[in-house]
Every structure is written in C-alpha cells, then in structure tokens.
Amino acid sequence: MSKKVRTAVFPVAGLGTRFLPATKAMPKEMLTVVDRPLIQYAVDEAREAGIEHFVFVTGRNKGVIEDHFDRQFELETTLKERGKTKALEELQADLPIAGQASFTRQQEPLGLGHAVWCARDIVGNEPFALLLPDMLIKATPGALKQMMKAYHQNSGNIIAVEEVDPNDVSSYGIVGRGAGEDEAFKIDQMVEKPTIKDAPSNLIISGRYILQPEIFELLGSHIKGAGGEIQITDAMQKLLKTQDFTGVKFDGKTFDCGSKIGFLTANVAYALDRDDIKGDFMSELLNILSAKK
Numbered sequence: 001m002s003k004k005v006r007t008a009v010f011p012v013a014g015l016g017t018r019f020l021p022a023t024k025a026m027p028k029e030m031l032t033v034v035d036r037p038l039i040q041y042a043v044d045e046a047r048e049a050g051i052e053h054f055v056f057v058t059g060r061n062k063g064v065i066e067d068h069f070d071r072q073f074e075l076e077t078t079l080k081e082r083g084k085t086k087a088l089e090e091l092q093a094d095l096p097i098a099g100q101a102s103f104t105r106q107q108e109p110l111g112l113g114h115a116v117w118c119a120r121d122i123v124g125n126e127p128f129a130l131l132l133p134d135m136l137i138k139a140t141p142g143a144l145k146q147m148m149k150a151y152h153q154n155s156g157n158i159i160a161v162e163e164v165d166p167n168d169v170s171s172y173g174i175v176g177r178g179a180g181e182d183e184a185f186k187i188d189q190m191v192e193k194p195t196i197k198d199a200p201s202n203l204i205i206s207g208r209y210i211l212q213p214e215i216f217e218l219l220g221s222h223i224k225g226a227g228g229e230i231q232i233t234d235a236m237q238k239l240l241k242t243q244d245f246t247g248v249k250f251d252g253k254t255f256d257c258g259s260k261i262g263f264l265t266a267n268v269a270y271a272l273d274r275d276d277i278k279g280d281f282m283s284e285l286l287n288i289l290s291a292k293k
C-alpha cells in the first residue's frame with residue numbers, strides 16, 4: 001500500500017517579474033482571482049486532497065503570505081461587532097489549524113528545484129505533494145485529489161500533465177509518454193523547457209506533483225539546468241531511473257497565472273462561476289465586448 005501523503009510544499013519565493021509593478025512590494029501569490037489570493041486556491045486544493053501540513057518556501061518580501069494564514073484579531077473583532085458572521089466563518093475556515101503550517105526561506109533565487117530542496121527537513125522521509133500556485137486549476141474534484149486516486153492505484157511519483165499547443169512547449173517541463181492509458185500512463189522522460197524540436201511530446205507538467213522523498217538527495221547535488229537554475233524536472237528525470245512516474249491527465253481547466261492572459265481569463269472564468277456576481281458581471285462583460293466590436 002502506498003504511504004499516505006500528509007504534507008504539501010508551496011514554493012512561493014519567486015520574484016514575479018512578469019507582473020511588475022503589481023508585484024514590486026506584493027508577492028505574486030497574493031494576486032487575487034475574484035477575491036481570493038492565488039495561494040489560497042492552492043491551499044484549498046491541497047486541503048481537499050487530505051493534506052494536513054502546509055509548507056511554504058518563502059523569500060524576502062513574502063511576509064504577507066505568512067500573515068494571510070494567521071488570525072487577525074482586529075478584523076475578527078470588527079466583523080463580530082458588525083454581525084458579519086458568515087464572512088468571519090469563511091475567514092476562519094481558510095486557515096490551517098494551529099501547527100499545520102510551516103514557513104522556511106529560500107535565501108537565494110536558485111530555481112524551483114532549490115526551493116523544494118529547502119523544504120527537505122520539514123517534509124522528512126515521506127512522500128509529499130508539490131503545488132505551484134501560479135498554475136490555477138479549476139476542477140471538481142480538485143486536481144490534487146484526482147492525483148491522489150492515481151497515487152493509491154500506482155504508488156511511486158505522480159505528475160499532473162496536460163496537452164498544450166506545440167508552440168508553447170518551451171515554456172514548460174515536458175514529459176515523454178510511455179505505456180498505459182490516456183488518462184494515466186508511465187512517463188519515460190522529462191525535460192525542462194525544451195525547444196519544439198527536442199520536445200518528446202506536447203504534454204506539459206502542470207504544476208502539481210506527488211513525489212517520493214528520494215528526490216531531495218538528487219536536488220542536493222545543486223546541478224544547474226535550463227535557464228541556469230536548479231530544476232526539479234532534472235532531478236525527476238534522474239529519479240526515473242529507479243522509480244516509476246505516472247502522468248495523470250486530470251479533468252479540469254488550467255489557468256497559467258504566471259502570464260497576464262492566464263491571470264485575466266482566470267478572473268473571468270471564476271467570476272462567471274460565482275452565484276453572487278455572475279449575472280451582473282456577465283452583462284458588464286457583454287457591454288464591454290459589444291462596444292469593442
């Protein structure tokens with residue numbers, strides 16, 4: 001039986017240069033889709049999948065993320081006094097239970113692989129989930145929950161994958177398809193940001209992983225890859241020699257909120273799904289669109 005995945009790692013140390021000036025003083029993970037920050041969506045998805053411990057790998061200027069997952073007594077008192085019990089309950093439900101969140105710092109921006117390695121002592125010798133908050137996945141059940149099902153069937157390592165336009169492969173980690181079904185198959189290679197010519201497929205790594213702890217030792221060699229950064233994809237490619245990796249094509253829609261288009265369309269899609277605003281939002285949107293024609 002596969003060992004339970006209790007911990008999730010959230011790398012949130014990135015500089016967010018693609019969203020300047022918005023991200024000059026504010027972490028990119030706090031950008032909001034409707035009224036929830038990106039990092040909250042990732043935490044909600046992890047919690048839904050049964051995660052009990054949330055590990056944030058932060059960096060300088062990321063203190064707000066820690067505050068976001070803390071209680072705010074002044075605010076709570078004001079909401080209570082004003083009788084806004086629903087808002088108060090919702091705020092409290094978003095929080096990890098005391099002791100369920102850990103924060104560590106990546107002191108230098110050396111790449112995603114290095115950020116994950118920074119969490120090694122907190123995660124320990126257990127399988128863990130890794131969620132990149134930039135990749136917002138709208139899915140029911142959530143993408144990680146869907147992956148957990150595959151994990152219990154296949155054990156080993158699980159990677160969420162999806163197809164993209166072949167012209168976009170060089171922006172992502174790409175997997176090669178081995179044996180298996182379309183929805184869950186053995187991965188036979190992984191390469192970070194290949195050229196179109198070198199890409200083994202158009203299946204991207206969608207920012208959700210379930211990994212075995214042996215990855216930490218490989219990350220510890222600190223070998224630089226694509227973009228001069230320590231890449232998690234390179235360490236996974238090495239681990240592939242001794243462990244299975246299963247690619248899971250989840251059912252859902254991904255918004256790459258690391259790009260402006262992804263972020264803006266996420267806002268539209270999530271707003272159109274919200275009972276409290278969708279009617280008004282839709283008519284405003286239609287007005288804007290018809291004025292543009």
Ligand code: G1P
Binds near residue numbers: 135172192204232
């Ligand atoms: C990272 C990973 C890449 C993955 C991508 C998903 O790249 O290295 O394999 O496909 O996230 O967003 P980054 O976006 O940090 O450059």
